Amino acid sequence: MSEGRALSRRAFLVATAAAGATLAGCTSGAGGGGVVDEIGEVEARRPHSGRTVSATLTADRTRVDLGGSVAESLTYNGTVPGPVLRASVGDEVAVTVRNRLPRTTSVHWHGIAMRNDMDGAAPATPDIAAGGDFTYRFSVPHPGTYWAHPHTGLDADTGLYFPVIVDDPRDPGDYDAEWIVMLDDWTDGVGSSPEQIFDGLRAMSAPGHDMAGGEPMPGMPGMGAVAGVGGTGKSTLLGGDAGDVSYPYYLVNGRIPAAPSTFRAKPGQRVRIRIINAASDTAFRVAVTGHRLTVTHTDGFPVVPTEVDAVLIGMGERYDVRVTAGDGAFALVALAEGKNATARALLITGAGNPPPADFTPPELDGRVGTVADFNATTAAALVPAVPDAKLPVDLAGSMAPYEWTINGAPFSRTTPLQVRSGQRIEMTFDNTSTMWHPMHLHGHTFEILTADGRPGARKDTAIVLPAQRLRVAFVADNPGQWMLHCHNTYHQDAGMMTRLDYTG
Ligand SMILES: [Cu+2]
Structure with a gap:
């Protein structure tokens, strides 16, 4: 490739990234017609149930009650998390998104091996213009725990997220009850906006600021001017700095620890907990007081069931765990790793008082499962092969x-x-x-x-x-x-x- 062509190709990529909304046909432009044909061929080979699951989501600026603290932020249909989308393997999903935001948006279907032109990330899928509507239409090939969020700018650090659950009708699963747990770090509408945080991170390192070996100096101009920028600690599990942002709140299912959401089950029931980390800068260490966790799935796919006391879950990751519920009142506690704060929800199966809001259970310091501890089941493992x-x-x-x-x-x-x-x-x-x-x-x-x-x-x-x-x-x-x-x-x-x- 000549230098001139290389440059023009780069310029083209920048242009498509910036203006995806107007470039519906750019997949063929960059990838060639053969790839477009192949998207259709691969779609035809996916399983198809003949059923369609339809939903409508309105992305808008609304007020949300986080449990006594009310924030104005961006939401789908006015709730945080947005409504659960549930389908079975082979179903067609048809979700109409009404963009009532003053800027472009998209919905990315995180983890789903779907057709490329519905992925919700430009340039493959055009962004949705301000005030516009778009219907995402695709089939879901694999069961599991997924989620969705925008792929535009910093809007992933708002209330725009919701769980996507794909069931396998042939495999009802080894559990009696299901609990979806969405974790988040929250600032929008109560602390700095995501844009203020990003500008603050950039300003911290702007020319003229003495960075003293790369470490921000407390009290220096630009540092500390934006609430939430910096100020996080270290984490052994994460190998160093835990993050770049400290948040006013950490949430489970849209609730602050003082006003937690409650899941009710019966003693002895096997509860499948689908844990989804929708945060922007926070890993969580998750445990349930008085329970061990049996990890059954990572990012939707089965692993050899493995018992741990807690799991470490980074942004975008999902872990499905199973607990056999005890008798009483328990808390699911999500420690914001390296940030000295927690999020929580309650598991109630009987009488008793749940632990106090700031309780950090000993399970958090027990055996903490990280990705290296889990092995795909034989059915989920790839056939070994020499890489091409x-x-x-x-x-x-x-x-x-x-x-x-x-x-x-x-x-x-x-x-x-x-x-x-x-x-x-x-x-x-x-x-x-x-x-x-x-x-x-x-x-x-x-x-x-x-x-x-x-x-x-x-x-x-x-x-x-x-x-x-x-x-x-x-x-x-x-x-x-x-x-x-x-x-x-x-x-x-x-x-x-x-x-x-x-x-x-
Ligand atoms: Cu990174």
Whole structure:
């Protein structure tokens, strides 16, 4: 490729990223007509039940009651989380989104291996213009715990999120009751806005500020001027700094700890808890007082059931755990990792008083399950194979300047990764930064490659620790242009995103 062509291609990519709403046909422009044909062919091969699940979501600025504290933020249909979307394998989902925001938006269906042109991330799917409507229409191929959120700007750090649950009619599951638990870190409408936080992070590292070896100095101009910027602690589990933002609240199912939501079950019932981390800058360590957790699924896919006292869950990740409910009043406690705060909800099966709002149960310091502790079941594991291609994914960046990169470039200057349909891909995340990154690949689920050769967990989002090299494998079986990015909203917006393009 000549230098001129390379430059014009980069310019084209920047243009499509900025103006996806007007470029409905750009998939064929960048990927070639063959890829567009292939999207249809792959869709035809997905299971189809003949049923359609329909819903309407209105994205708007509304007031939400977080449990006595009322925030004005962005929501779907006025609630946080938005309404649960539930379908079965093979169903067609038809969700009409009415964008009543003063700017473009999108709905990204996180974790679902769906057709590329409905993924909800530009340029493959056009964003929805301010005031416009759009119907996402796609089939769901795999059962599991998923969720949805915007893929535009910093709007993932608002109330715009909801759970997506895909059932398998052939497998009712080994549980009596189901509890969906959505975790979030919350600032919009009660603290700084996401835009103020992002500007604050950028200002912290602006020229003229003495960064003293990269560490922000307390009291320096720009630092501390924006509430929530910085001020977080360290985490051993996360290998260093826990995050970039400290939040006024941490929520379970849209409620602050003083006014928790309650789940009722009967003693002895096996409760499947679908834990979804919808936060923007917070990993949570989750436990249920007086209970052990049996982890059954990671990011929707089954693992060999494994007992732990708590699980660590990064942004974008999902863990399904099973508990056998005791008799009494219990709390599910989500410790905001490294941030000295908790979120919680109650599990009530009998008499008694639940633990106080600030209680941190001993289970949080017991055996904490991280991704390395789980192995895909035989049915969920990939068939071992020699990779057809290896993709290095170098993660780097810094707080000063506040910029995060993949393979040396921020998203505005990225060179997309390339694969061909049918290839077995080995991807290596190499984190040379001093922060952890929950890396998320759209449209695919990869398998963690373990040192002992046993199949690791199937994931679409995986925590990559500082100085860690994490190898994963996947099959390139879903043609299109897919985003690969850090699921820290601020890292993503500061450049830590690239694309995976099918070239035929
Ligand atoms: Cu990151």
